[in-house]
Amino acid sequence: MTGLSALRARARALLARRGAVVGINRRNLALVYPNNARNDYPLADDKLLAKELFVAAGVPVPETLAVCDGLFAVPATIEALRGQRDFVVKPANGSGGGGILVVGGWEAGRSCWLLAGGVPLSPVTLGRHLADIVFGVHSNQLEDRAFVERRIVPHALFSSLWADGLCDIRVITLRSVPVMSMIRVPTAESGGRANLHQGGLGIAVDLATGRTFRALHHGRAIERHPESGAPLLGLELPAWPEVLEVSRRAARAVPLGYLGVDVVVDRDRGPLVLEINVRPGLEIQNVNGAGLGPAIARAEGTA
């Protein structure tokens, strides 16, 4: 009998806590649909469109070196990049990191670039890659634009977490008010992708202090990096007030009310907004060890 009543008490507690956790149905109906008009989605999905709005609103973003918006523009883009070092080629509407090239150096003797891994990249190969992007090979649509950005040099704290690429900070905002945040860290296991389902790390950041307080790997709370052993908790993020500020300003720059803003901290330029997402994922709740519900309610109180 006591077992049964204990079970009932547990079920009651579970139902009580359920209100704090936001599921996909509730995210879509209560957060995405009322705050994000569907015809505004392209402003977020197309990274170039978003970037134009950010630049106009004075939100710091990575420097754009070139835009290639058609097959005819490919030769000019190649010429503009000749001799350049440290840049990244991206499709405007890519997803899951497809079609991204990270270029490190330039070898004047062979007249070719070197990819981040040291593999040479000839102008012909780069031209073909740009043409592929323009034809929509990496974005499942009929045509797309390619753009070239200055490669970001991550702040030391982030390069200590993952040396070979970028860690970004995801800040969820509701009507420009930050609600919850985390750092997404790629691992060797995740193949350099910051995807939490594929073995990346999620590290929760306290909004008020900018300190990390919880880390998750494959759904389990951890204290140290599973590969390097570096401590993950109690880290103080650099320029945290500025990170929140650029997130707010990025959210204000677009007519979208519920967003996931991805921010990186450059060693020299400080926080830069990489991109925004209109349907930010819900795994951030597991990373923070708390549901979005109360945080959303607080944000609605202040917004």
Add this chain to the structure above:
Amino acid sequence: MQLSHHGKVALTITALVGVALGLVSYKVSRLGYSLADVLPATQYELTYALSFDGHGGDVRVRSFLPTSGAHQTVSDERDVSSGLHLAQAMEGANRVATWTGAEVRDGSEIRHTFKVLARRVSYDIPPELPVPESYPPSVAAYLRPEKAIQVDAPEIGATVERIRSAEGPLLERLRKIYDLTVALTPRPFKGTTDALTALRLGEASCNGKSRLFVALARASGIPARLVGGLIMQPGAKRTSHQWVEAWVAGHWVPFCPLNRHFAELPERYLVLYYGDESLFTHTKDINFDYRFETRSALVPSPRAKASFTFVDVWGLFDRLNLPFSLLRTILMLPVGALVVVLFRNVVGMPTFGTFLPALLAAAAGETGAVFGVVAVVITVAVVAAVRWGMQRLELLHSPTLAILLAAVVFSLLTTTLLADRLGIAPLTRVTLFPIAVLAICAERFYLSLTEHGGRAAGKELAGTLLVMLACYILMNSLALQVLVIGFPEVLFLVVAANVYLGRWVGMRLSEYRRFRGLLRVTP
């Protein structure tokens, strides 16, 4: 977080449910629709399988074929005889079939097949109904003795005296005769038993009991006759059956003293002939053998088709010569889609696309669920392999899809070819699968494989197949199909359910697992 339009949504759902229920009750109360008619009926397919050795000479086989009436409807009759000629003639109420052939070889066969839809009939005999003084001449013939029905034998007369079945109203007399024949010890069929032998032995099989019933009825002044037929059961058998009919106020009313049916004929009884006949007569010395093969299938009740005529889509499809299977597939798609929505939004099971599982389930109507799943798995595997091979060519999206379509066509043809070789008849019908649906399914699998990895893609494929099976079970329910055909407004309920689910903010079942760490009570 307050949901807007709450009132609008509630109003829409109420209106949809109201209209649906209103229409249903209008049809039932005013148009004579019966909800019971949506239940399917059992249709039997019977085959006479006759075999004999003609020794190169003349062969003649005579038998009876069923006719349609109040109890049974016979349709789709066809005859496969190896070189024999079939002639049919009505002899009284009986349809007599005669197969004749010359120079008939050994090991010859006749297969005669027909479908039967039968229903139970029963009669109420008024307790006070008297036995008439006289009968019309055609009926009076059924009072006379026959060779194996010894109406005028002294022992029959004495039995009538003893049980007093020649006095009182008709029902009482029939009840006494019925009780006596029922009480005879039953025994398995061992050739023909005449009425007198059955009485003397006190035991008999169906034909002995029936002959005694007829003899006693006739001796008690009630016209009666033997009925020959079959009890329809799926399988093959040689046993036929005999029961009786008595003339009651202008109707031939059935009785089966062996299986205890008083004034009723069960659905499974098939009437083949009337009178003391033998089911097969044939040329001597031809090593004649026979077998009755029966299969059963559920079909829409004929009463539903006859009465569901308010908006007669059924009749429309008949007139346009469109198959019934198409009609039910179309009408069941919204139901299947609702199943998918439930699985995706309430259970949280990943599937390829919103409606692919429902479309696949509709297609699996041609092959059956198991082979439908087999077909999907084969196609997805083949196409994913082709797609993997094409990946290094880095083609654009549309030409890629066009090539995948060709791969689907090839894999379907190959599957059909192999299934034919291996004798798996249902699997040969995979070519009826909508090819584009399979191509899209395979493409989704490949995209998921490359973007989310093998585990996620496998999960989605398993989810798709599982939801497809759930859709199949529901969409292939004949009762549900006839319900939607007769009451298409039921689909308003489906729409109402979708409106509700479209505003449902509850957690998906899978999310209870995903966020279990957040829901657990902290100690």
